[in-house]
Amino acid sequence: MHPSYLGVFLTFARNSLIRDMTFRTNFIIEAISSVSWMIMNLGFYTLVYQFTPSIADWGKYEFFVFIATTMFINSLVQAFFMPNMQELSELVRTGGLDFALLKPIDTQFLVSLHRVNWSSLGNFFVALLLLAYSLPRIEGLQLSPWQYLLYPLYVFLGVWILYSVMIGLAATSIWLGRNQSLYDFWFYITNFSRYPMEIYDGPWGTPLQKFFTFVIPILVVINVPAQLMAKPLIDADWWLAGFAILATVFSLIASRWVFKLALRSYRSASS
């Protein structure tokens, strides 16, 4: 019998919310801290734009849309996947993964989604505000309905690409026994995706740009939806939007394969 995946997920989400609400002050503080971190980031770019009209052809408000996109995607990843991935390496170390393997449900689904960190969604709402603030301020931008349709879709695809990278990294903890620097590594890798891909230019930049577009496709994660919204894709960029769909499918398949492969070498730590 197949379990109802949606039902199980909704139960996870509800339980996490109840848990979060038990420690309400902590919840509020966490939400405030992640928001203030982003506000500092905005402050930094406001400062930079005092000295330049644009960065790699991104004007100030266009770049704010870029930042809003970063916030949307990161808040979703942090809310749904981050706490689980950190726990996965702990499950491997303590042997708690045994219990996950025994449950009559897909193991990857279970370890990826069983906790939802609701406070991370605070940034999601700040991103909405930022988007609403910046969009009307971009000169000569005509928004069409398809942009409103495609933007959420590509944000969604971006989340899946980042998830794939994350579960791929987390799976290594099964091989290594423990991977404490997972979060660090994750931060340093995704750090590349937080900037417009056009800045990676020159003899070093172009190979870097190609690598993070075609090998580990993290550059398309934020760039594609942000371009779509702030600088409606010029003809040449349509292939990039098409590629993003392909990249998502491939990342998901590849990460699933890596996860399954890693599971095979899992040796229980306890019992």
Add this chain to the structure above:
Amino acid sequence: MHARVATWWTILKICVEERLVYRGDFALGTLMRFLPIVTQIFLWSAVFVAAETKGIKGYSSTDVIAYYLLTMLARAFSSMPGLATGIARQVREGEIKKFMIQPIDLVSYLLLARIAHKLVYYLVAAGPFALVYYLCRSYFPGWPTPEVFVVFVCSLVLSFMLGFFLEASMGLIAFWFLEVTSLLFVYMLFTFFFSGHMFPLDFLPEPWSTIVDFMPFKYMAYFPAAVFLGKVEGPEMWQGLAIQTGWVLLFIVVCRRMMHAGYARYSGYGG
């Protein structure tokens, strides 16, 4: 006196050995920490290209990169990962009792452990630092005069002291409020933004640039780097060094007084 020195020496030796256990992981982690510099190089190159200017507030495009590299070094001295949270945890869980019973001074012990930690860190990190600095040598304007260099080294050592006593004082607040996580987060945000780790503080407009002058944070990253690059020179440089010393002395006193006041109001239960 002799016995005391022997005790300290033993503590130092034990801490050094403890830190050396994970040296491989350590060196890799250090090298990874330079990855954000790569994106900073691309970002600022793009800014300088778009701004069509030779310099922003006296910083050329190579100066900015050199500045980031130097703040990494300064942060290697002034950042104290886990110090405040460690103290807060010891207070909360009652481990602090052992320092009240044993004839070992809490702050001195922590300082020794931290010196050991840093010594090992420099030993292991010297390789990655030298490599990155060598690769990036074209960004540096060249060696400063011996006088400037001496001030630079002094300010690095002072920034270590300042970082230690400031953060230890933050941790000791736990004697009054048991849960200080959120407070520490605010402190971390402040140091990150106002120490100059994120951008050269000279870029700040008024009134911010005056405000940061009155905060101790800028001596933890900005000041050493600015001295090395010759952005602060002559009498201003010596004055800066004097103010930095003043901050260090102030926080030594604050830290001591807080420890004794904390001991006086602490009450522990159970074993």
